[in-house]
Amino acid sequence: MNRKLKMGMIGGGQGAFIGGVHRIAAQLDGLIELHCGAFSSNPENSKITAKSLFLEDHKAYDTFEEMIIQESQLPEGEKMDFVSIVTPNFAHFKPALMALEYGFHVVIDKPITLTLEEAKQLHKKVKETGLLLCLTHTYAGYPMVEQAKHLIEQGKLGQIRKIIVEYPQGWLSSAINNKQANWRTDSSKSGISGCMGDIGTHAAHLAEYISGLEITKICADINIVVPNRELDDDGNVLLKFNNGANGVLIASQIAAGEENALSIRVYGELGGLEWHQMEPNSLILKWSDAPSQVYRTGMPYNCEKSKLNSRTPAGHPEGYIEAFANIYRNFSVSLNNYLDYPNNERVNNFPSIEEGLRGMAFIENVIASGKSSEKWYNFKI
Amino acid sequence: MNRKLKMGMIGGGQGAFIGGVHRIAAQLDGLIELHCGAFSSNPENSKITAKSLFLEDHKAYDTFEEMIIQESQLPEGEKMDFVSIVTPNFAHFKPALMALEYGFHVVIDKPITLTLEEAKQLHKKVKETGLLLCLTHTYAGYPMVEQAKHLIEQGKLGQIRKIIVEYPQGWLSSAINNKQANWRTDSSKSGISGCMGDIGTHAAHLAEYISGLEITKICADINIVVPNRELDDDGNVLLKFNNGANGVLIASQIAAGEENALSIRVYGELGGLEWHQMEPNSLILKWSDAPSQVYRTGMPYNCEKSKLNSRTPAGHPEGYIEAFANIYRNFSVSLNNYLDYPNNERVNNFPSIEEGLRGMAFIENVIASGKSSEKWYNFKI
Amino acid sequence: MNRKLKMGMIGGGQGAFIGGVHRIAAQLDGLIELHCGAFSSNPENSKITAKSLFLEDHKAYDTFEEMIIQESQLPEGEKMDFVSIVTPNFAHFKPALMALEYGFHVVIDKPITLTLEEAKQLHKKVKETGLLLCLTHTYAGYPMVEQAKHLIEQGKLGQIRKIIVEYPQGWLSSAINNKQANWRTDSSKSGISGCMGDIGTHAAHLAEYISGLEITKICADINIVVPNRELDDDGNVLLKFNNGANGVLIASQIAAGEENALSIRVYGELGGLEWHQMEPNSLILKWSDAPSQVYRTGMPYNCEKSKLNSRTPAGHPEGYIEAFANIYRNFSVSLNNYLDYPNNERVNNFPSIEEGLRGMAFIENVIASGKSSEKWYNFKI
Amino acid sequence: MNRKLKMGMIGGGQGAFIGGVHRIAAQLDGLIELHCGAFSSNPENSKITAKSLFLEDHKAYDTFEEMIIQESQLPEGEKMDFVSIVTPNFAHFKPALMALEYGFHVVIDKPITLTLEEAKQLHKKVKETGLLLCLTHTYAGYPMVEQAKHLIEQGKLGQIRKIIVEYPQGWLSSAINNKQANWRTDSSKSGISGCMGDIGTHAAHLAEYISGLEITKICADINIVVPNRELDDDGNVLLKFNNGANGVLIASQIAAGEENALSIRVYGELGGLEWHQMEPNSLILKWSDAPSQVYRTGMPYNCEKSKLNSRTPAGHPEGYIEAFANIYRNFSVSLNNYLDYPNNERVNNFPSIEEGLRGMAFIENVIASGKSSEKWYNFKI
Structure with a gap:
């Protein structure tokens, strides 16, 4: 029902x-x-x-x-x-x-x-x-993120070798004073991390979600760039994944002039893919020996999950709010199923407690690595 | 209230x-x-x-x-x-x-x-x-369309000289058979025009809305490209505006491979602007003697109407559904005002009956011009 | 030798x-x-x-x-x-x-x-x-123009239905006075046309060259926008081609803020292609039912003529000067052949007297159409 | 003379x-x-x-x-x-x-x-x-690289805080066998590094050249991704600069599908800039509180050095060969000066022995850092 x-x-x-x-x-x-x-x-x-x-x-x-x-x-x-x-x-x-x-x-x-x-x-x-617990990792709600995940799962890129994920913002480039800024730069409200907690977690989640891999080692350079700030507002992190792939995660709130420029590039043996949150309806596939391709939200060739997360025909841009709504929509479908069949096994179609755990682990590991003089820090939960 | x-x-x-x-x-x-x-x-x-x-x-x-x-x-x-x-x-x-x-x-x-x-x-x-009557010319609901209109009103481009507006789609490139296609290609459901009625009207409205000008003469090449179709599926139209500016309007449903690629370029004495519906959060301003600029949805430098039509900070893409919602939101504000003060003079912040009249006139004029062997056809209501 | x-x-x-x-x-x-x-x-x-x-x-x-x-x-x-x-x-x-x-x-x-x-x-x-006579239609020298021509010849787009070719420039937006501007706006130096002669001819050539079609009818709106100028500085032209395809040609020297933005789009039954002179190393192919593709200069999958016109591996951008050099290089190869075998039949790999004739015919036809009150003007040589 | x-x-x-x-x-x-x-x-x-x-x-x-x-x-x-x-x-x-x-x-x-x-x-x-000794760091020859350097020197971005420089290529994604590949993957021909020596040096040079800063510490993850290769084909490096700025350098020859995608982003207190070698005629400036700007090769507003490195009006794309030619042209001017006035002090307008020294130091430092378990390695010559 x-x-x-x-x-x-x-x-x-x-x-x-x-x-x-x-x-x-x-x-x-x-x-x-x-x-x-x-x-x-x-x-x-x-x-x-x-x-x-x-x-x-x-x-x-x-x-x-x-x-x-x-x-x-x-x-x-x-x-x-x-x-x-x-x-x-x-x-x-x-x-x-x-x-x-x-x-x-x-x-x-x-x-x-x-x-x-x-x-x-x-x-x-x-x-x-x-x-049910649903964690609103919004960016996982974009149709082209599902399509990227699908293409990697299908092996189109071959074995994954390298992931570059970035989340540059510029809004904390100076010492601003407003409700949004204040709690995010206050450890009693935000926890031990500012930038890495607020947006680094999105980047780490996106990398793991799209690739299906897990981060196993990190080497973090964590910075407080704006004077007198309590928490990190910038960081660069070297990554190793559980299949041996390497990577880079960059998150910054002091990249002046950037809006909300989350992006990811994943390279495999056979080709690479690229997705930019600010132009979320295009997914670029690059090939060693063939013309690159642009997959587009709403086109019939997309995978089922991608199509489920789209509401309009191709060319009618779907944005951040729609991605957010997809998380809730998928949650509501699961919750209706639960209410009808509370004892059935459940397959969540949304980020949940496990992603929450990994996100908190990411924060704690990345801050610890930032303080360490050891190069590689083992990611642990 | x-x-x-x-x-x-x-x-x-x-x-x-x-x-x-x-x-x-x-x-x-x-x-x-x-x-x-x-x-x-x-x-x-x-x-x-x-x-x-x-x-x-x-x-x-x-x-x-x-x-x-x-x-x-x-x-x-x-x-x-x-x-x-x-x-x-x-x-x-x-x-x-x-x-x-x-x-x-x-x-x-x-x-x-x-x-x-x-x-x-x-x-x-x-x-x-x-x-109140509100006509849902969705594309007028985009924040960057308001910003474009505002910049032109402010005289930033100087006197307007040339407008190129296009609306290429490819979905009717072959003789498909489905609910959406069928009524749009049937004169008893759609009226005397297919392509020009369905999307040419959007293009014409956008050109007049952004520029504040009115089309006064047209010279139309109206085509039925896919065999056995009853109504036009393609057309190219030369335009003259009431200030002497010239223009081109291209609308097509047989531009194979195009999604919903409405775009407009307006050139004045001092510079030009460019907006693409499929990347709606950027508005490009080009100058004769200075670097071009990209205005972005959600930034504080935008005009008030543009900011009203935006819900999230810059970099969180807003799309077609949000543009559509802006039309309804602006209508609901006016309607609440009406209900409180039914006798006040009203200033609509949404397309209304006048735009509806001009849209129907566009359809009738453009189809008549298409049939005429005269070059210039006077636009009349 | x-x-x-x-x-x-x-x-x-x-x-x-x-x-x-x-x-x-x-x-x-x-x-x-x-x-x-x-x-x-x-x-x-x-x-x-x-x-x-x-x-x-x-x-x-x-x-x-x-x-x-x-x-x-x-x-x-x-x-x-x-x-x-x-x-x-x-x-x-x-x-x-x-x-x-x-x-x-x-x-x-x-x-x-x-x-x-x-x-x-x-x-x-x-x-x-x-x-031998070689006409330096530079833009025909770009590798991706050859690739576009090749793909159309191979039938990848199916029957061609629509061509949009544009050449907006802004450098004559005001009444400037310099050597380059002066002769181009003087009929004794330039002939009967300014804009159409200088850049409209490039656009018309590109459309015919890439498509393999010939313009058969035109309907031209030819304008002098800047006061006191002797020759046209702007124009919009409706086109019909010899296979029944329709088209639009836009050329302007008063599109303020534009540099040298020659571009072409060709639509066939199966898909469309798009090329922009200002980013000449990408050729975009759009498909009705598959992801769009980007062909790139210097990649091994290109046709032989395209590869001949490229000097460096993909990703090393080749520009206007290289395109120009390709015309000369192809001419020099033909001339060496001529000198060795003066009596052999020749196949020119460069624009020649025939393209020159069509170019002059374009100028005369387009200016005549501009003056005519008839809608369609038959293109004649 | x-x-x-x-x-x-x-x-x-x-x-x-x-x-x-x-x-x-x-x-x-x-x-x-x-x-x-x-x-x-x-x-x-x-x-x-x-x-x-x-x-x-x-x-x-x-x-x-x-x-x-x-x-x-x-x-x-x-x-x-x-x-x-x-x-x-x-x-x-x-x-x-x-x-x-x-x-x-x-x-x-x-x-x-x-x-x-x-x-x-x-x-x-x-x-x-x-x-005279001239080192052909080609990418320093692009007009927009000079413009970027100029804008930073002028203080337009304020104090520099973060630099992200990348050089992804994909051509060595598999174990190919040809003249170009063979010597670059052979230590007797290439030295101790493959990827970092061949392209990492370009990236490091570009970062220092544009910013006017010097790398002082590095933390390198150096990888051999393709089995049985002798030299590194990939690497990610955290950077610290002499003014305290942080940075990331990514160089890879196994980023499958990438051509020659050198790019740089520099963020200062007031804004950021972005340049991509594959679209070299645009330089993007991003501002915290104003529309972003696109500077273009050949425009009159550019600095003198930028204009010197450009041969054609804006919109006529200049590429890799022209950038390379700029290095030689600037060298030839200096050499003519030298021949006329051998005893004058010289100001080189091209990369020279100092850049050569730093490049070799980069290679030795980055490979040493890659082997070290220490996080930060002091860059030394």
């Missing part, structure tokens, strides 16, 4: 950025509706937010604890089905754990928690409860 | 394409909700569609007449606020006219009607009723 | 532009040497030019007549093998005719003469003498 | 690649002529090469020693002015040293010698003799 799923949001009050994106993304396909929220640690803000979202007053809770408890007491069909946690990193773990304990499924922004240790506890809880 | 507006949809049943896009676009910002629908001329399809959209059964009407009449009898706050008409061209006029007569505002896909004569009648009705 | 061929240049003195390009291009492959010159109508300039080019004084002639006569009296092996005529249009015909009469082969810049009538006389003379 | 300079070539016989490029580049501007050569270690090949180049037989020498000695005994004005050494790396040092000892200036391909030690000896000899 296909239900319209009910979402309870934690975070995303007035002044937040990513919360609004989550709301658009979640509701885009008409499969999920915003049901309630604890939108802010400030109850007043939560109320105002709810009102601006056309929620009834009693659906704006003062705290996430209140929301989880009260919703859990409502009858089936009237309570929320899952929570969506869109707070800064430090406020992920507790609501996620509590939601699972009260039987609610969880959608959560990345990085999954403040520390690897929290991620491990959350992992344990997810396994215990059997509930 | 900000209300969540209630939309009644006409068309957009199972198997349709653009209806689904309208639903996503209308609801994307959480300002509009799907309230009811007459989704198909087949009542069964309408019911199934409603169910798949989580509407209650009684909100699926068998016919648009039934929907308009019954909704009009509901109390304020329980009835729909406006209709959205997403049927093929031949089924635009009657529901639009009836909706206006019953006091409902109207959103309508382009081209506005089957004939210029219908458009004139509709124009009269809109003026009589004072109700 | 491979000889180093001796070139006598007519025109190209101090202050000229294209003469210097001809000298570089002619000598680039070491197959041709500058032997003598009548570089200017001003004998002093001719002497200074010769000196700057390290020619001995007696190799700088005061007039082309003197050069042709005196060189013709030198023994074999000491006299020039061919003349290269790089003067403005009005000074092409007389030296070309005289050179042929004295038994010298001819390289000549385009457009070949001032009038179609002159071109016809020159055609007659070339046929009478059996000597 | 401007002389046409006489070049004696060492290497570049039948079957070689880069020798032919040197000949075209050297002679392109008509300022240098090929005077003699010892084109091959095989005297027969040398004779055949000379004949194909239209040299008289006695100008083909059997050995470089013979050429240097015999030419040195010719009267002024009849002997060569300089040698151009275009042999594989192992055969650079001896002819360069001998040429200098006999009073000939030297042009030499990079890397300058087989070992750093040889480079130091050559450096000493250059200083002793005061003769």
Whole structure:
């Protein structure tokens, strides 16, 4: 049975950025509706937010604890089905754990928690409860990312030899002072890393997701470029993967003039591929002995997962919001399946707790490597 | 007061394409909700569609007449606020006219009607009723289109001298047989033109919208390239504008290999600009004596209207669906204003009946010019 | 036998532009040497030019007549093998005719003469003498132009249906006053056309060369945009080809901000191709049902003619000068063959008198069409 | 006085690649002529090469020693002015040293010698003799590289913070067997490094040349990817510069599908720049708070050095051969100055012995770092 799923949001009050994106993304396909929220640690803000979202007053809770408890007491069909946690990193773990304990499924922004240790506890809880947890690694939601993954799985590039993944941004090139900047550069809100936690994790995830490989060793140069900043705002990392491939990961928030230029190049024995988040509907394939090719979102020759993640015919550009919506759409399909057949084995079509664990491990390993005078640091969870 | 507006949809049943896009676009910002629908001329399809959209059964009407009449009898706050008409061209006029007569505002896909004569009648009705009519010329919803318009208005290019607007598609390169193709190549559904009506109108609108000029003369080469097709699938048109500028409009559905490659170039005394719908977040400015520039969606230096039409920071690509949603969002703001202050003068921030009239005039003029052996045909409404 | 061929240049003195390009291009492959010159109508300039080019004084002639006569009296092996005529249009015909009469082969810049009538006389003379005449339609010398022509000849695109060729420049956007601008906007130097003669001819040649088709009808909008200019500086032309294909040719010198943006798109039943002179080493192939492809200069998969026109491995960009040099190199190969086997039938691998005739016909037809109120003008020679 | 300079070539016989490029580049501007050569270690090949180049037989020498000695005994004005050494790396040092000892200036391909030690000896000899030595770091010859350097020198980007330089090629992705591949993968011909010596040196030079900075520390991951290869074919290097900036250098010959994709990005406090060798006529400037800009070869706004390195108006693409020719042209200007005023202080406008030394140091340091388990290796000469 296909239900319209009910979402309870934690975070995303007035002044937040990513919360609004989550709301658009979640509701885009008409499969999920915003049901309630604890939108802010400030109850007043939560109320105002709810009102601006056309929620009834009693659906704006003062705290996430209140929301989880009260919703859990409502009858089936009237309570929320899952929570969506869109707070800064430090406020992920507790609501996620509590939601699972009260039987609610969880959608959560990345990085999954403040520390690897929290991620491990959350992992344990997810396994215990059997509930769904969806980690919104947005960039995995692009149709051409699926197509890239598919072509590599099919062996089109041969054995993978080299991966270059980059995430240059320029918005923290100077010492700015605003809500988005402040929490991301504050260890009590963000954890031990700034740049690597915020965007390095996206890059690492993308490299592993597309290639199907795992990072096994890293050698990190982690930098604080803007004076008086507490956390890293830049870094370059040499990588080794579990099949012997080498790689480079570059993430920066001080690459002045760059917007959000996540990109990846993967080279195999037979050819290479290239994808740029800012022109996400093209996937370039390069061959040693044939003309290069450009695969395009929405074309019939794409793989099934790629086509599922596309809503319009080729040439109607699909962007960041649609990619985000794909994560929610795929989650909603799985959740409907779960509700119908709670005991079936599940195959997630979205990033989940395992990716969350690896992301936190990436943060801890890359910061440790940055401090080490040893060249190669073994990636461990 | 900000209300969540209630939309009644006409068309957009199972198997349709653009209806689904309208639903996503209308609801994307959480300002509009799907309230009811007459989704198909087949009542069964309408019911199934409603169910798949989580509407209650009684909100699926068998016919648009039934929907308009019954909704009009509901109390304020329980009835729909406006209709959205997403049927093929031949089924635009009657529901639009009836909706206006019953006091409902109207959103309508382009081209506005089957004939210029219908458009004139509709124009009269809109003026009589004072109700809002929004024509979804999607491409006008892109942030960089607003920025282009703004830069030209500011005189950055100087006097405009030349406009090249193109809309090549390849999907009708062979004699395909499917729902989308069939009605677009059938004069009883589409009107007197295929290609020029379907996409030439977008190109003509874009040229006039960005430049602020009006086409005054045309010289059209209108072609049926694929054998046995009833309506034009290709055309090239020389243009003259009311300030003396010249131009070219190319529209084709048989440009094999092209997706949806609407683009425009405008040249003035001082420089030129270039925009491509398939990479919509970049606007290229070229100068005679300075480095060319690339304006980007979401950057703070853009004009207010451009920034209003953008939801995410620069580098998070916004696409076709967001552009479409901007049309609905701007309509919903105007409609809320109307509901609060019905007697105020209105400044529409969306394409309306005037653009609809000019679009129908474009179709009739361009087809007439195509048949004429005179070189220049005076554009008349 | 491979000889180093001796070139006598007519025109190209101090202050000229294209003469210097001809000298570089002619000598680039070491197959041709500058032997003598009548570089200017001003004998002093001719002497200074010769000196700057390290020619001995007696190799700088005061007039082309003197050069042709005196060189013709030198023994074999000491006299020039061919003349290269790089003067403005009005000074092409007389030296070309005289050179042929004295038994010298001819390289000549385009457009070949001032009038179609002159071109016809020159055609007659070339046929009478059996000597070689090479017209430097530079853009035909690019490797990817040959590859495009080859793919169309092979039928990869199927029947050709539509051609869009453009040549926007912006350098005459205002009323500038310099040597290059002055003669090109003066009918006594340039002939009856400015823009169409200077660059429209390149565009028309490229369209016919790549497609293998011939223009049969035109409908031209010819404009003088900058006030007080004598000759056209802009134009848009509808085209019909001898296989029924339609097309558009746009040429402008007032497209402010454009550099030298010659480009062509050709659409057939099965796909389309696209080439841009400013990024000349890529040739884009677009397919209805497969990923688009990018062919690249210097790759082994290219056709033989394309590979012949390339000097370096792929990724070492080859530009305008190399394209120009290809014309001369191909001419020098043919001329060496001629000198060895003067009675053999010849297959020119370079543009020649026929292309020159068509170019002049294009100019006369397009200007006549521009003045006509008839829509379609039959292209005639 | 401007002389046409006489070049004696060492290497570049039948079957070689880069020798032919040197000949075209050297002679392109008509300022240098090929005077003699010892084109091959095989005297027969040398004779055949000379004949194909239209040299008289006695100008083909059997050995470089013979050429240097015999030419040195010719009267002024009849002997060569300089040698151009275009042999594989192992055969650079001896002819360069001998040429200098006999009073000939030297042009030499990079890397300058087989070992750093040889480079130091050559450096000493250059200083002793005061003769000119020009190292053909081709990529420094591009107009937009000069423009990039100029903009950074002018402080447009502010303090430089990060440099990413890459040189991916794919031609050695499999174990191919041909003349070009064989010597480059053989330590007796190439020295201790394959990829880093052949192309890593270009990347390192470009980074230092454009930025005006010096590499001070490196952390290298040096790889042999194709089995049974003797020398590195791939590597990733973390960099630190003398102003504290960080960087990444990636060079690979196994990036399958890549042609010759040298590129650089430099980020400063205020903005970033980006240049790609395969589209060399565009230089992208990105700003934090203004539209990005594209500087183009040949435009009047460029700096003097950039304009000097350009031969045609903007939009006539200039490529690899022109960049190469710029090195020779700048060398020929300096050499003419030297010949006129041998005692003047000289300011080289081309890469010279210092760049040669740093290049060899780069090779030795990067290979040593690759073998070290220490993270940071101090760059030393």
